[in-house]
Amino acid sequence: MELVKIYECLCDPTRLRLLNVLAQGPVCVCHFQDVLGEPQVKISKHLAYLRERGLVASERQGNWVIYGLAAKPSRELRANLACLQECAQSIPVFKRDLARLKKIEPLCAWVRAGDPGKAPGQCRCG
Amino acid sequence: MELVKIYECLCDPTRLRLLNVLAQGPVCVCHFQDVLGEPQVKISKHLAYLRERGLVASERQGNWVIYGLAAKPSRELRANLACLQECAQSIPVFKRDLARLKKIEPLCAWVRAGDPGKAPGQCRCG
DNA sequence: AAACCATATTCTCACGAAGGAATATGCTTC
DNA sequence: GAAGCATATTCCTTCGTGAGAATATGGTTT
Numbered sequence: 001m002e003l004v005k006i007y008e009c010l011c012d013p014t015r016l017r018l019l020n021v022l023a024q025g026p027v028c029v030c031h032f033q034d035v036l037g038e039p040q041v042k043i044s045k046h047l048a049y050l051r052e053r054g055l056v057a058s059e060r061q062g063n064w065v066i067y068g069l070a071a072k073p074s075r076e077l078r079a080n081l082a083c084l085q086e087c088a089q090s091i092p093v094f095k096r097d098l099a100r101l102k103k104i105e106p107l108c109a110w111v112r113a114g115d116p117g118k119a120p121g122q123c124r125c126g
Numbered sequence: 127m128e129l130v131k132i133y134e135c136l137c138d139p140t141r142l143r144l145l146n147v148l149a150q151g152p153v154c155v156c157h158f159q160d161v162l163g164e165p166q167v168k169i170s171k172h173l174a175y176l177r178e179r180g181l182v183a184s185e186r187q188g189n190w191v192i193y194g195l196a197a198k199p200s201r202e203l204r205a206n207l208a209c210l211q212e213c214a215q216s217i218p219v220f221k222r223d224l225a226r227l228k229k230i231e232p233l234c235a236w237v238r239a240g241d242p243g244k245a246p247g248q249c250r251c252g
Numbered sequence: 253a254a255a256c257c258a259t260a261t262t263c264t265c266a267c268g269a270a271g272g273a274a275t276a277t278g279c280t281t282c
Numbered sequence: 283g284a285a286g287c288a289t290a291t292t293c294c295t296t297c298g299t300g301a302g303a304a305t306a307t308g309g310t311t312t
Contacts, residue, residue: 028288029289030288040288040289040290041289041290041291044288045291048290060289062288063288063289064288064289065288065290
């Protein structure tokens with residue numbers, strides 16, 4: 001059942017936080033590390049988990065990799081992501097993450113714009 | 127996170143089917159066996175799993191045990207059960223289960239009524 | 253109280269998933 | 283092409299879960 005696959009993706013706190021952030025728009029991996037405050041391996045592996053199951057998609061942009069929600073989600077996925085967002089609104093962890101995201105949002109936008117010519121040698125996350 | 131506990135409950139096909147059936151009202155265990163066509167142990171263990179995590183509650187009625195959805199669900203639980211129902215509408219397995227449930231519904235109602243005086247020695251499920 | 257029914261629990265096995273440390277890959281810059 | 287950065291993968295250990303067989307429990311009937 002595809003529905004079960006979706007719920008399997010949702011039954012880990014780190015993945016829920018990732019999806020909550022992604023609901024705001026595409027984000028690059030190093031920003032995830034910054035926003036969630038979790039180690040690189042953890043972030044990377046959970047993103048891979050979500051990618052293999054089709055919840056998110058990734059695109060390389062020079063040194064960075066940008067993740068975004070699936071382009072054309074199934075009805076079930078759309079419904080559940082909407083439900084998650086509704087629930088997340090009232091849960092502190094998620095609100096904190098979005099607050100931190102807002103602070104670095106300009107950087108995210110800049111990375112997303114993806115003009116390699118202007119890219120500096122080092123990510124400005126830290 | 128309580129939200130994760132909910133999703134853990136939802137990431138198994140058998141449990142999804144149980145919850146889908148329960149959305150129609152309380153049901154006794156032997157009827158679950160009949161509707162899902164799964165062995166007793168399986169049903170019983172998954173119901174226990176859901177009960178330990180507060181998604182469902184059980185009540186003994188003579189030889190039978192009747193399960194129902196949690197009386198006062200959290201906002202998150204309510205939202206997710208609603209979402210599940212919406213998704214289930216278009217998925218064959220769930221529709222089949224509800225169809226089979228309908229056939230034995232009078233029996234369910236009778237068990238729920240719970241007049242031990244009239245109870246026969248044997249469940250009429252099979 | 254013995255037989256019986258519906259349900260629950262225990263035991264064992266196999267498997268997948270999460271976390272961390274170490275290492276590999278792909279780009280980019282010098 | 284060597285060094286450096288961001289990200290991915292591998293290896294290992296630990297833990298929870300699902301399934302089935304067998305057995306236990308609690309209530310009921312005779």
